[in-house]
Amino acid sequence: MPSFSRRSEQIPFSPIRTMFRMADEIERAGGGHVFRLHVGDPDFAPPPRVVEAACEALRQGKTHYAPSVGLEELRAKLAEKARSRNGLAATTEQVIVTPGSTQALFASMELMLGPGDEILLPAIYWPNYVQQVLLIGARPRFYPLGRGYQPDLGAIKEQVGERTRAILLNSPSNPTGAVFPEATLRAFHDLALERDLWILSDEAYEDFVFGGAHVSPGSFERDLPEEKRRVFTLFTFSKSYAMTGLRVACIVAPSARAATMLRKVQEPLVASSGTPVQWGSLVALDASERPGIERMRDAYRRRRDLAVSILQPAGLADYIPEGAFYIMADISSTGLTGDEFALRLLREEGVAVAPGSGFALVPEYGPDGTLRAEPTSSGAPEYPTHPGARHRVRIAFCVSDEELREGLERTVRLVERLRHGTPAPAAARQTA
Amino acid sequence: MPSFSRRSEQIPFSPIRTMFRMADEIERAGGGHVFRLHVGDPDFAPPPRVVEAACEALRQGKTHYAPSVGLEELRAKLAEKARSRNGLAATTEQVIVTPGSTQALFASMELMLGPGDEILLPAIYWPNYVQQVLLIGARPRFYPLGRGYQPDLGAIKEQVGERTRAILLNSPSNPTGAVFPEATLRAFHDLALERDLWILSDEAYEDFVFGGAHVSPGSFERDLPEEKRRVFTLFTFSKSYAMTGLRVACIVAPSARAATMLRKVQEPLVASSGTPVQWGSLVALDASERPGIERMRDAYRRRRDLAVSILQPAGLADYIPEGAFYIMADISSTGLTGDEFALRLLREEGVAVAPGSGFALVPEYGPDGTLRAEPTSSGAPEYPTHPGARHRVRIAFCVSDEELREGLERTVRLVERLRHGTPAPAAARQTA
Numbered sequence: 120m121p122s123f124s125r126r127s128e129q130i131p132f133s134p135i136r137t138m139f140r141m142a143d144e145i146e147r148a149g150g151g152h153v154f155r156l157h158v159g160d161p162d163f164a165p166p167p168r169v170v171e172a173a174c175e176a177l178r179q180g181k182t183h184y185a186p187s188v189g190l191e192e193l194r195a196k197l198a199e200k201a202r203s204r205n206g207l208a209a210t211t212e213q214v215i216v217t218p219g220s221t222q223a224l225f226a227s228m229e230l231m232l233g234p235g236d237e238i239l240l241p242a243i244y245w246p247n248y249v250q251q252v253l254l255i256g257a258r259p260r261f262y263p264l265g266r267g268y269q270p271d272l273g274a275i276k277e278q279v280g281e282r283t284r285a286i287l288l289n290s291p292s293n294p295t296g297a298v299f300p301e302a303t304l305r306a307f308h309d310l311a312l313e314r315d316l317w318i319l320s321d322e323a324y325e326d327f328v329f330g331g332a333h334v335s336p337g338s339f340e341r342d343l344p345e346e347k348r349r350v351f352t353l354f355t356f357s358k359s360y361a362m363t364g365l366r367v368a369c370i371v372a373p374s375a376r377a378a379t380m381l382r383k384v385q386e387p388l389v390a391s392s393g394t395p396v397q398w399g400s401l402v403a404l405d406a407s408e409r410p411g412i413e414r415m416r417d418a419y420r421r422r423r424d425l426a427v428s429i430l431q432p433a434g435l436a437d438y439i440p441e442g443a444f445y446i447m448a449d450i451s452s453t454g455l456t457g458d459e460f461a462l463r464l465l466r467e468e469g470v471a472v473a474p475g476s477g478f479a480l481v482p483e484y485g486p487d488g489t490l491r492a493e494p495t496s497s498g499a500p501e502y503p504t505h506p507g508a509r510h511r512v513r514i515a516f517c518v519s520d521e522e523l524r525e526g527l528e529r530t531v532r533l534v535e536r537l538r539h540g541t542p543a544p545a546a547a548r549q550t551a
Numbered sequence: 552m553p554s555f556s557r558r559s560e561q562i563p564f565s566p567i568r569t570m571f572r573m574a575d576e577i578e579r580a581g582g583g584h585v586f587r588l589h590v591g592d593p594d595f596a597p598p599p600r601v602v603e604a605a606c607e608a609l610r611q612g613k614t615h616y617a618p619s620v621g622l623e624e625l626r627a628k629l630a631e632k633a634r635s636r637n638g639l640a641a642t643t644e645q646v647i648v649t650p651g652s653t654q655a656l657f658a659s660m661e662l663m664l665g666p667g668d669e670i671l672l673p674a675i676y677w678p679n680y681v682q683q684v685l686l687i688g689a690r691p692r693f694y695p696l697g698r699g700y701q702p703d704l705g706a707i708k709e710q711v712g713e714r715t716r717a718i719l720l721n722s723p724s725n726p727t728g729a730v731f732p733e734a735t736l737r738a739f740h741d742l743a744l745e746r747d748l749w750i751l752s753d754e755a756y757e758d759f760v761f762g763g764a765h766v767s768p769g770s771f772e773r774d775l776p777e778e779k780r781r782v783f784t785l786f787t788f789s790k791s792y793a794m795t796g797l798r799v800a801c802i803v804a805p806s807a808r809a810a811t812m813l814r815k816v817q818e819p820l821v822a823s824s825g826t827p828v829q830w831g832s833l834v835a836l837d838a839s840e841r842p843g844i845e846r847m848r849d850a851y852r853r854r855r856d857l858a859v860s861i862l863q864p865a866g867l868a869d870y871i872p873e874g875a876f877y878i879m880a881d882i883s884s885t886g887l888t889g890d891e892f893a894l895r896l897l898r899e900e901g902v903a904v905a906p907g908s909g910f911a912l913v914p915e916y917g918p919d920g921t922l923r924a925e926p927t928s929s930g931a932p933e934y935p936t937h938p939g940a941r942h943r944v945r946i947a948f949c950v951s952d953e954e955l956r957e958g959l960e961r962t963v964r965l966v967e968r969l970r971h972g973t974p975a976p977a978a979a980r981q982t983a
Contacts, residue, residue, distance in 0.1 A: 498815060
């Protein structure tokens with residue numbers, strides 16, 4: 120067999136997807152029910168009107184290629200939403216519909232980054248970002264996060280070098296649930312203006328901010344002429360409408376020129392997005408669907424409160440997430456790493472969580488800028504982990520309150536056992 | 552605004568998509584009906600059982616993330632299909648479901664090619680291939696096609712150099728409709744074995760071969776041990792089931808190892824494919840859906856015959872396509888290039904066809920291997936064109952027989968006018 124490209128060998132696996140498979144395997148092997156606190160897939164259904172609109176499109180033969188940039192009707196409505204809700208200076212022309220926000224991120228990065236170019240990422244991040252940067256042959260640099268996973272603004276400027284081309288922002292954040300205040304976002308935008316950098320703003324969780332309003336960094340440049348703008352804003356239907364499996368998201372490009380370039384890049388990457396689901400998504404943007412989003416936000420806030428009420432007294436929560444539906448629980452008192460803890464939690468208590476390490480791999484480079492990473496037999500290199508995530512696990516609030524409570528109580532139970540050196544009860548999994 | 556990455560600037564636009572927009576613009580501007588012979592989007596509807604299965608999945612809440620590699624049930628059925636219909640040694644594990652075959656091609660190339668690596672492409676090719684190769688920073692080399700767009704086997708070996716890593720095969724071919732005989736495909740496979748190259752076999756049109764059976768090059772290595780295999784086979788639901796807008800295709804990787812690597816690359820590229828459409832696709836594979844495919848094949852064969860019967864007497868067809876639903880018409884007798892002809896045909900006769908040049912751009916490289924391509928104001932460089940396609944236009948058979956006949960008669964009418972130097976009738980478009 121010929122060899123694989125070096126970049127494909129060098130990218131890590133996504134730790135969330137790995138846990139996904141392990142949990143499935145346990146259930147398939149008859150290992151009992153698994154409490155799925157590892158995956159950020161809402162436990163709600165898409166709005167019924169969206170489902171019906173998608174079905175109607177399917178039945179009416181709206182099953183042909185959509186334009187590469189998406190259906191005109193959907194783009195117009197997304198532009199309107201980006202103007203009225205996010206304060207962007209968005210025209211229909213600037214909106215590109217994509218098959219999910221992962222794909223939107225990759226396409227945007229292809230536009231911004233060449234081999235050897237750098238992008239600033241938060242030190243604790245959604246793993247696909249680093250996979251994407253490495254696949255392009257670019258280099259991630261990490262900006263430090265302090266208390267409550269808020270960026271250390273003073274330290275960020277130092278990260279900007281000759282080859283830095285872009286800054287990634289993700290507020291509300293996956294995996295931390297941190298929401299960056301407007302002043303922080305403005306500081307990033309000022310820096311981008313000063314150093315002529317792109318901004319890639321992943322706003323997948325825009326609708327799930329628990330205190331105050333969501334701020335889109337693109338709104339800071341609404342009054343600038345197009346040629347001065349630099350923010351690519353990503354929105355998705357996945358989280359706001361519980362439509363993860365339908366694969367519809369969008370990019371709002373900062374200018375018509377940038378949108379033309381994006382369209383060109385999308386042709387070889389995906390050709391186009393699904394047509395019936397775009398007709399469904401059109402309906403999701405109706406004002407009548409806002410209360411549904413608000414009900415989901417209330418549920419996530421309630422679960423966040425529930426999680427904190429269980430984790431904090433047990434010494435497992437040292438901050439309160441202000442958005443999204445995650446918390447990075449601190450399990451350092453157990454003496455285990457997040458990876459070890461997650462494995463034992465799955466095996467002994469039937470609870471799946473995502474190890475923190477996967478959100479904090481730190482690729483290392485030699486003095487000549489070459490990525491130091493040799494694949495192991497697993498198919499990916501072993502990357503070192505940022506210490507701030509080594510003893511953490513990410514818990515997602517995408518199960519019912521009851522499941523969440525039970526899963527967290529089991530988590531605390533394992534923590535207690537580990538702290539006191541008590542062995543796992545015999546056949547713990549079977550009696551669970 | 553910061554600058555765009557060099558690769559994103561250097562890739563060309565897809566000419567098909569450009570024609571798509573121009574045709575839309577003419578109709579929107581009230582320019583009358585356009586005969587759409589430019590796009591390979593079947594004029595049929597997906598099988599009703601597929602539509603109903605997708606709707607049922609939507610309504611039953613099968614709307615969550617699918618695994619990155621696709622639904623287990625669909626992969627198993629695709630593997631069975633690849634074994635029984637294509638003669639591949641395919642296990643479920645080797646099958647990766649993708650959101651369309653464009654995406655499948657890009658992911659496969661990411662696995663095979665690094666910057667500076669080379670891939671052999673047919674000299675007349677589907678444009679996204681070159682966009683993909685250039686976006687990865689790899690280099691296309693072209694193997695010559697002779698009479699009826701059949702490869703010149705003697706000349707192919709000469710194209711293989713130190714950096715050559717892969718060969719792309721596309722039989723039946725878009726845009727030519729050529730079907731490579733088994734002996735030709737075997738010669739390619741022998742060469743790949745001899746020089747340790749990957750093969751990327753795009754079999755989007757496998758079900759539309761008019762004489763004899765479709766041959767999958769992967770079948771040549773069914774009895775080889777996994778580590779000797781090298782063929783990535785791409786199948787799609789788009790053409791066989793008229794499901795272009797649903798975005799479901801798959802890759803059959805040559806080994807479990809290659810599939811693991813593909814899964815890893817798919818995480819940052821797309822995360823996963825749409826879930827409800829995968830449930831729909833599952834039904835498409837039932838034996839009861841074969842007659843529907845055969846009816847479509849009969850329709851395309853009938854239209855191919857119709858097209859040849861009109862184009863050949865007019866001196867516009869110098870070969871007979873044996874598969875897919877395209878013909879590369881020869882308009883050299885008009886003295887115009889394909890681009891000039893296509894523009895006049897659209898304006899004067901309301902017929903959209905795809906200029907041949909877009910299927911034959913030839914990126915040029917300097918002696919140091921650097922791509923010579925500077926973007927123009929359009930957002931893409933102007934690439935030279937292979938002479939074999941300069942005076943050609945691609946005609947697709949994806950409209951009714953009546954539309955096809957009328958569109959082709961109008962095409963012949965323009966050709967006659969051009970040959971005799973007759974001016975276009977006044978208001979030709981309005982009276983048409």
